Amino acid sequence: MTKYSTKFKIKIVKEYWLGGMTLHDLMLKYSIPTAIIIRRWVKQADEHGLESLKVKYNKRTYPQSFKLDVVNYVNTNEVSQLQAAAHFGISASQVNSWCRIFQETGVTGLRDKPRGRPTHMVKSKNRKAIKRLKPTAEEKYKEEIMNLKAELHQAEMERDILKVLATIKKDQKNQRIPRKKR
Structure with a gap:
C-alpha cells in the first residue's frame, strides 16, 4: 500500500x-x-x-539498455537525478540506485537479475558467497563508450569554461582606464 x-x-x-x-x-x-x-x-x-x-501497483522491470540510458543521461546532460527521473517517468530513488550500482560495479551491475527462487537452496544464510559477475564483451564496450562520453562531456565543459574566461579577460583588458600622469 x-x-x-x-x-x-x-x-x-x-x-x-x-x-x-x-x-x-x-x-x-x-x-x-x-x-x-x-x-x-x-x-x-x-x-x-x-x-x-497514478499509483502503480505492479513491479516493473527495466532492461539493461534502459538503465544505461538513464545513467548516461545523468552523467552527460548536467541534470540532477530528480530531473532525470522526471524525464524518464521513473522514481528518483531508482535513478539513484542505478547510478550508484554503475559507479560501484559498472555495466554488469545493471544486468537483469533472475527472478524467482534459486534452483538450489543455500543451507545456511552465513555461507552466502559473493559472486563477481564477469562482463561480456558487449558490456565492456558499452561501459567503455559511456566512460568516453563522460570524459568528452567533461572536456567540453572545461573548454567552454576556458573560452568564457578568455572572453572575460579580453573584456577587462579593453575596459581598463588609463592612469593620469601628474
Missing part, C-alpha cells in the same frame, strides 16, 4: 498550479513531511502529465 493516493497527489498538484500557495504552505496544510515530495510530484506532472502520478 502506498502512503499517498493518486487522487491526493493530483489534488495537491492542481492546487499548486492554481497558484496562491507555495510548496511550503501545501506541506503544512496537508501534513506532508517535506516540500521535496510535493516538488517531485509537480515536476513529474509537468514532464508527463497528471496521469504519471
Whole structure:
C-alpha cells in the first residue's frame, strides 16, 4: 500500500498550479513531511502529465539498455537525478540506485537479475558467497563508450569554461582606464 493516493497527489498538484500557495504552505496544510515530495510530484506532472502520478501497483522491470540510458543521461546532460527521473517517468530513488550500482560495479551491475527462487537452496544464510559477475564483451564496450562520453562531456565543459574566461579577460583588458600622469 502506498502512503499517498493518486487522487491526493493530483489534488495537491492542481492546487499548486492554481497558484496562491507555495510548496511550503501545501506541506503544512496537508501534513506532508517535506516540500521535496510535493516538488517531485509537480515536476513529474509537468514532464508527463497528471496521469504519471497514478499509483502503480505492479513491479516493473527495466532492461539493461534502459538503465544505461538513464545513467548516461545523468552523467552527460548536467541534470540532477530528480530531473532525470522526471524525464524518464521513473522514481528518483531508482535513478539513484542505478547510478550508484554503475559507479560501484559498472555495466554488469545493471544486468537483469533472475527472478524467482534459486534452483538450489543455500543451507545456511552465513555461507552466502559473493559472486563477481564477469562482463561480456558487449558490456565492456558499452561501459567503455559511456566512460568516453563522460570524459568528452567533461572536456567540453572545461573548454567552454576556458573560452568564457578568455572572453572575460579580453573584456577587462579593453575596459581598463588609463592612469593620469601628474
